[in-house]
Amino acid sequence: MSRITLSHYLIQQQREDRICAELRFLVEVVARAVKAIGNAVGKGGLTNSLGEAGGENVQGEVQKKLDVIANDILLEANEWGGHLAAMASEEMDLPHQIPNRYPKGEFLLLFDPLDGSSNIDVNISVGTIFSVLRCPEQASATAEIGEEAFLQAGSQQLVAGYAVYGAATQLVLTVGSGVQAFTLDRETGSFVLTSESMRVPEDTKEYAINASNARWWEAPVQRYIGELVAGKSGAREKDFNMRWVGSMVADVHRILTRGGIFMYPKDTKDPTKPGKLRLMYEANPMAMIIEQAGGAATTGYQRILDVQPEKLHQRVPVILGSKNEVERVTAYHQS
Numbered sequence: 001m002s003r004i005t006l007s008h009y010l011i012q013q014q015r016e017d018r019i020c021a022e023l024r025f026l027v028e029v030v031a032r033a034v035k036a037i038g039n040a041v042g043k044g045g046l047t048n049s050l051g052e053a054g055g056e057n058v059q060g061e062v063q064k065k066l067d068v069i070a071n072d073i074l075l076e077a078n079e080w081g082g083h084l085a086a087m088a089s090e091e092m093d094l095p096h097q098i099p100n101r102y103p104k105g106e107f108l109l110l111f112d113p114l115d116g117s118s119n120i121d122v123n124i125s126v127g128t129i130f131s132v133l134r135c136p137e138q139a140s141a142t143a144e145i146g147e148e149a150f151l152q153a154g155s156q157q158l159v160a161g162y163a164v165y166g167a168a169t170q171l172v173l174t175v176g177s178g179v180q181a182f183t184l185d186r187e188t189g190s191f192v193l194t195s196e197s198m199r200v201p202e203d204t205k206e207y208a209i210n211a212s213n214a215r216w217w218e219a220p221v222q223r224y225i226g227e228l229v230a231g232k233s234g235a236r237e238k239d240f241n242m243r244w245v246g247s248m249v250a251d252v253h254r255i256l257t258r259g260g261i262f263m264y265p266k267d268t269k270d271p272t273k274p275g276k277l278r279l280m281y282e283a284n285p286m287a288m289i290i291e292q293a294g295g296a297a298t299t300g301y302q303r304i305l306d307v308q309p310e311k312l313h314q315r316v317p318v319i320l321g322s323k324n325e326v327e328r329v330t331a332y333h334q335s
C-alpha cells in the first residue's frame with residue numbers, strides 16, 4: 001500500500017498552487033519541531049521535565065517546564081529557516097525577532113507551544129496549536145516586527161494546524177483547502193496521511209464545557225446547556241452526552257473526528273477577561289480548521305475568524321464544532 005507522507009502532501013499542494021515553496025518549507029519545519037516536542041512529552045517522568053518551571057507567562061499563568069521546553073523547540077527550529085519575519089507565542093510577552101544572522105522572510109508564525117499543560121503531569125493528551133499569517137509589507141521592511149503586524153483577523157490565516165500528543169502523535173493541518181490528519185510513524189519518523197478531507201458532522205449528541213463555571217455563564221449559555229442536560233424530557237427531546245478533557249487540542253480533535261460542540265463561553269467570573277482562551281494562539285487556528293471541515297466557530301456574538309484583534313494576547317469566548325449546534329447557541333445570543 002503506498003503511503004502519502006506530509007512531505008508528499010505538501011509538494012502536491014504546491015503543485016496545485018495552494019501554497020508556495022516557502023510556506024511548504026515552513027510547515028515542514030513546524031512538523032519537525034512538533035516531533036521533537038512529542039518526544040519530550042513522551043519521556044514523561046524519565047527526564048526532569050515534568051512540573052513547574054518556576055515562573056509565570058504574560059497571562060499570569062504558572063509555566064510548566066514543558067511549556068518552556070516546547071516554546072524553545074519551536075523558536076529554535078523556525079529561526080533559521082529563512083521564511084519568517086517574526087514569531088509570537090502564548091508564552092512570550094513580545095514578538096520574537098529573527099536574529100540578524102539569519103535571513104528574514106515574509107511570514108509570521110503564531111503558536112500555543114503546549115496546550116492543556118495542566119494535564120502534563122497526569123499523562124493526559126496535550127498538544128501544540130499554530131498558524132501562519134503574512135507579514136504586512138511595511139512591517140517586514142523594518143528591523144523590529146511589532147505586535148501590530150500580528151493583529152490580523154483569523155480569516156487572514158494562510159495555514160492552521162495542531163499536533164496532539166496522545167496514544168499516537170497526530171498532526172492536523174489546513175492550508176485552506178480542507179483538513180487532513182497525519183499520524184507519526186514512530187519507526188520511520190514520517191507523518192503519514194491517515195484521515196483525508198475530514199468533516200465535522202452537522203449534528204451531534206455530545207458537548208464539551210467546563211460545567212464548574214455554570215453559575216457565571218450568561219443567560220443564552222445557561223439556556224442552551226440547560227436544554228442539553230434536560231435531554232429527552234426537555235425541549236430538545238433527545239439525550240446528550242458530555243466530555244471535557246481540559247486540553248483544547250484533545251477536545252477539538254474528538255469533535256473533528258466524531259462531531260460535538262466545544263464551548264468556553266464568556267462568563268462573569270472575572271469581568272476583566274472576555275473569555276479564557278486566546279484568540280491568536282487557540283481560537284483562530286481551531287476556528288479555521290473547524291470551518292474548513294464544515295463546522296462553525298463563533299464567540300456567541302460573531303464569527304471568530306471575523307474578530308479584529310486589538311492585542312496579541314487577547315482572550316475570546318469560543319463556541320465551535322457541529323454546525324447546527326453552534327448556530328443554535330449563537331442564535332440564543334441574538335434573541
Ligand SMILES: O=P(O)(O)OC[C@H]1O[C@](O)(COP(=O)(O)O)[C@@H](O)[C@@H]1O
Nearest residue numbers: 112114115116117118210246247248
Ligand atoms: O481548566 P479549564 O478552565 O477547564 O480550562 C481548560 C482549557 O484551558 C486550556 O488548557 C488552556 O490552554 P494552555 O494549557 O495552553 O494554557 C485549554 O487547552 C483547555 O480547553
Ligand SMILES: [Mg+2]
Nearest residue numbers: 112115116282
Ligand atoms: Mg492552550
Ligand SMILES: [Mg+2]
Nearest residue numbers: 112113114115
Ligand atoms: Mg499553552
